[in-house]
Amino acid sequence: MGRSHALSGWCAGLVVAPLIGLMSVAEVVPFAAATAGYALLPDLDHPGASASRLLGPITRLMSGLIRAFSGVLYDLTKGPRDEDSTGRHRHATHTLAAAILLGVLTAGLGDRGKWAVLAVAVTGLVLAADVLGDWIVLAVLGASAWSVFGTALPGTTTADAVQAGLSEIGGWIGMAVGLGMFVHCLGDSLTRSGCPWLWPLPIRGETWYEIRLPRLLRFSTGSWVERLVIAPLLLAAGVLLLPGGLRAVQHVFDATSIWLAR
16 A cells, blocks of 8 residues: 555645645645655565665665564553454554654654754655655655745855755654654555554453444455545545645636637
8 A cells, every 4th residue: 555655645744734834835845745755654564565675675674673573562462352463564553652652753853953854854755755756756856946945035045045944844854754654554444454553542352453444445455446546536635735736726627628618
């Protein structure tokens, strides 16, 4: 579900950005791109996931360590009615607790310096680009260029503008990480396997209770529902939710209608 997760993260970022005070394209696009990237992070607990293959042996090693930790955590915290499972995939990284914890830890990087913050933001962008393609990189570069050259006050140097941009990123990077991870969990809850994102809250004797939709509404990962319904809807929403996106689509629709009427 890599593409669907990234697209849902992109859409969530576009929705949440105005709620945390990010209004311009130069602010919204990098935030949404980071959220899209970190919506892929929970699947680092699967060896075949995009995040696990991204940096070759480095991310494969990280994946192995995360799977081992998740398995140990499952054994230590499973309830009396939890199924017999290794607890390695869709467990430790697929929880609201993990999203909040990593989001808070990442937000704390703002005190560690601008390059630590930039590294986290770029990592999210690379993750998103690996699944969604280079268009998302071009979108962020375009937004960043506008931030540096289009909105800088008279007398402000490029270095000053870049510094201001990094400071702005530091204010929202933790939110992007946590939001992306949680959106991933919600996406997995649409599937037949579900997702135990309310861990460690005990539900019906299970601390790893899989949250799911009603049976008739669930779908399998990689199924035609995901490819032909979910992904296209997310892509359309990702365009319409851009600042000015709905207005731009309306202009195109009006122009097309006028041309066809001739």
